[in-house]
Amino acid sequence: MEFTFTExxxxxxxHKKINNELLLKVKYETEGCxxxxxxxxxxxxxxxxxxxxERFETNFCPVLVEKSKKVFYDEQLKIDYVESANCYLxxxxxxxxxxxxxxxxxxxLTHEPKA
Structure with a gap:
């Protein structure tokens, strides 16, 4: 499986301060479906x-996919941003x-105790 992010x-x-040190997960959400x-x-x-x-390296940051849900995805995937809808595709x-x-x-979120 290969993920590519568009520019x-x-x-x-x-803009959301996401970089290659963080992880993005493509979650196959079934709640309410x-x-x-x-x-x-x-x-x-x-x-x-x-x-x-399973972790997949990309042209941006690593992407995680649940192993049991890989069957629902194609081999080549692209993540794009749609400005007019203010969401990803x-x-x-x-x-x-x-x-x-x-x-x-x-x-x-971790809260460190104040000294």
Missing amino acids: EAITRLN GCVVSGVPTLWIVDHQEEDE LRSPNQILNPRMMLIEKRE
């Missing part, structure tokens, strides 16, 4: 890789998987 997506993610095959890909900002995820040469993919903050 528009990279520019927008840089009724069935696992009716899921919707979303883009999560995460701070660590889970055991059941996930597509392959064969199809558009999500034309309005949201970016969701899922990093754990």
